Amino acid sequence: MRVTKRRTIVLLLLSALLVGLVFVPRKYIWLYLSRKTDPRPPVADLLRDPEASKNPELLLAEANRLAWLFNWPKAEPLYIRAEELFKQRGDARDEIWLSGLDLAPKSKGHIRSIMHILFNWAMKWELIDLDKMNPMKLVRVEGSSKRLRQPRTLTVKEFRLLLERLEEPICTMCIVAACLGLRASELAGLQWGDFDWGGRQVHIQRGFVIGYVDEVKTPNSNRSLPVHRALATLLLEYKKETAPDAKDTDWLFPSPYGTGRPRWPWTIQRTHLLPAGIRAGLGRIGWHTFRQYSGFLIIPGRLNLAPLIHMTM
Secondary structure, eight states: OHHHHHHHHHHHHHHHHHHHHHHSOHHHHHHHHTTTSOOSOOHHHHHHOTTGGGOHHHHHHHHHHHHHTTOHHHHHHHHHHHHHHHHHTTOOTTHHHHHTSOSOHHHHHHHHHHHHHHHHHHHHTTSSOTTSOOGGGGOOOTTTTSOSSOOOOOOHHHHHHHHTTOOTTHHHHHHHHHHHTOOHHHHHTOBGGGEETTTTEEEEOOEEETTEEEOOSSGGGSEEEEOOHHHHHHHHHHHHHHOTTOOTTSBSSBOTTSOSSBOOHHHHIIIIIHHHHHHTTOOOOOHHHHHHHHHHHTSTTTOOHHHHHHHHO
16 A cells, blocks of 8 residues: 555656656756856846946846845846936936847837836826826837848748758648748638639738738728739649638638638747758748748749749649
């Protein structure tokens, strides 16, 4: 009986350990373990250091690291000192946490805009004083309109190298996205009834974003686009092979799990496009790359779509 109880306890402990390793992100495990083996200097030494104590970015980075370690008592004096230094430089108080985020300047600009809207609504609902100015008006995000990386434009040869490393229906999705210049949400939201095969047109009228079907991103995106004869032939052959009895309301690229929803293009980008681009030596390839590639195709005299589609089929 004792042996059985011991085996049960051991199995329960091993199961708990396995569940923790599977469901708890490795980042948090590393952060917790690093609390005991952190080689960095103590907070008091950092504040007494003549150079570090006058560097608000360094203090803010260390405070954020301690906050991630759930070590709030040590992080608080660093936040206070960093706030004082930022005020001496004329920076707004709300810029402290914003500048410490490990995000692109454009993403920080979006966060600032959302916070500005939230403060406006809080003032409307009288949750904060109406006689005070919206504090987000003082927040500045440098370089919020600039790109960190230039967009990647594929050549015809590079596009073919990428398609050779993709399987169906991902390959057909890439061809449609490149030929029509669609967003990922618009590509996932295509239905067979959107196509006018006689007039060789397709009407872009919906998008699929994070599991929800909604309108397209902008009013100008709700439009009809011409479909090349070669692309129409490719899609009709794809329909004949995959869904010959598809209705007008059926998705062009349905989920393989039978959920009645389209495929998630962001999952495809993570599991197919990015690895294929790296294997082909093209770097990080995403759905937006095909919008740039579509612009490359429609330059007058640059390329005809028909030989491209036949070459990639």
